[in-house]
Amino acid sequence: TVEFMPSPKMSSYLVAFCVGQFEFVQDTTKKGTLVRVLCTPGKQAQCGYALEVATRVLAWYEEFFGIPYPLPKLDLIAVPDFAMGAMENWGLVTYREIDLLCNPDK
Numbered sequence: 001t002v003e004f005m006p007s008p009k010m011s012s013y014l015v016a017f018c019v020g021q022f023e024f025v026q027d028t029t030k031k032g033t034l035v036r037v038l039c040t041p042g043k044q045a046q047c048g049y050a051l052e053v054a055t056r057v058l059a060w061y062e063e064f065f066g067i068p069y070p071l072p073k074l075d076l077i078a079v080p081d082f083a084m085g086a087m088e089n090w091g092l093v094t095y096r097e098i099d100l101l102c103n104p105d106k
Helices: 049-067
Strands: 022-030 034-039 073-079 094-097
Touching: 022 049, 022 094, 049 073
Parallel strands: 034 073, 073 094
Antiparallel strands: 022 034
């Protein structure tokens, strides 16, 4: 059985979910928001930079705007075949792999 936390009311075009095998890295902001970067298997080593930036930027936005992030988590997912550069679904932002992942060896 899989259970999800209740979602706040939102426009239907902001709802997203992804089904498949994924690896991820995660961290938590100083205020306790869980941030994860997900990818297809074998690409987890390329998620670190995106995680570092996302965690810092989320904290910066909260400070700059004086408004706490309203969700308990923020997931960013690298999708291999995605027509758009990114889509700002609430709580699950989808990106093309080329726009999110960064090879640390290059």
